Amino acid sequence: MSAKATAWQASPGLRRVLAGAAALVLLGAMALDTKVIKIGSAGDVRNAVFSAADYGKSEFPKVQADVEARAADAATVATAIAKDRATAEKEYGVPAGVGPVISVKFTGVVGEGKSGIYKVAVDGLPDTLTVRVQTGPAINGTELRDATGKITFGQFTNQIEYQDAGSALNNEMKKEVLAKVDTSDLTGKTIAVVGVFKLVNPKSWLVTPVRLDVK
Known part of the structure; x- marks a missing residue:
């Protein structure tokens, strides 16, 4: 077994830190890609529905x-x-x-x-x-x-x-x-x-x- 593999298996705390960081990066990307639409605004798709x-x-x-x-x-x-x-x-x-x-x-x-x-x-x-x-x-x-x-x-x-x-x-x-x-x-x-x-x-x-x- 390599020294890198041994270090990874021996450091569960490090794995948790890296996993948490990855989750934060993903959430940040989702937030940047999300557009907030105010109800009743021009962007509200319900306004485009024909009545x-x-x-x-x-x-x-x-x-x-x-x-x-x-x-x-x-x-x-x-x-x-x-x-x-x-x-x-x-x-x-x-x-x-x-x-x-x-x-x-x-x-x-x-x-x-x-x-x-x-x-x-x-x-x-x-x-x-x-x-x-x-x-x-x-x-x-x-x-x-x-x-x-x-x-x-x-x-x-x-x-x-x-x-x-x-x-x-x-x-x-x-x-x-x-x-x-x-x-x-x-x-x-x-x-x-x-x-x-x-x-x-x-x-x-x-x-x-x-x-x-x-x-």
Whole structure:
């Protein structure tokens, strides 16, 4: 047996000292490599998690204001579409997939309804054009999300978040607009609406409101 081996075996105290020193070096290295994140700070990963409810609450007022600012009279829009659809789409619409989303405003008398979707008779519109307003409980489509052109897929992590953003805006609209109206008893009443529709069939508009007042 070598002299070095004999010295090591004969010095248990030395082994403990060396082991302790190695542990301290390891702990020091771990401390240097550890970043302290304060809860609620910009580095807190929980802040990066998408919350549909928070998104709807913060963004719906912006969408509502934008739609109200750009909304054109329904009769004016209908006339423009009948005259030259392509030109009308550029003037009044926001590109959104298969058809542009157009912001309109009108006053009319509510007709029959089914599953929360009511026909509305609007003066100045041709008889060949059917206008319907959806009042829930289910609000379909992503027209509110697409109405301004300012909400894009690139702002979200994935397609699921992008879809959730559309649903969140619909849900917030229900809370802020439709919850204030008895939507179960609208037939025969006069309503003033500001809302959006996707132009696919020029003879049938399904309007999602951002404002609905019963006269």
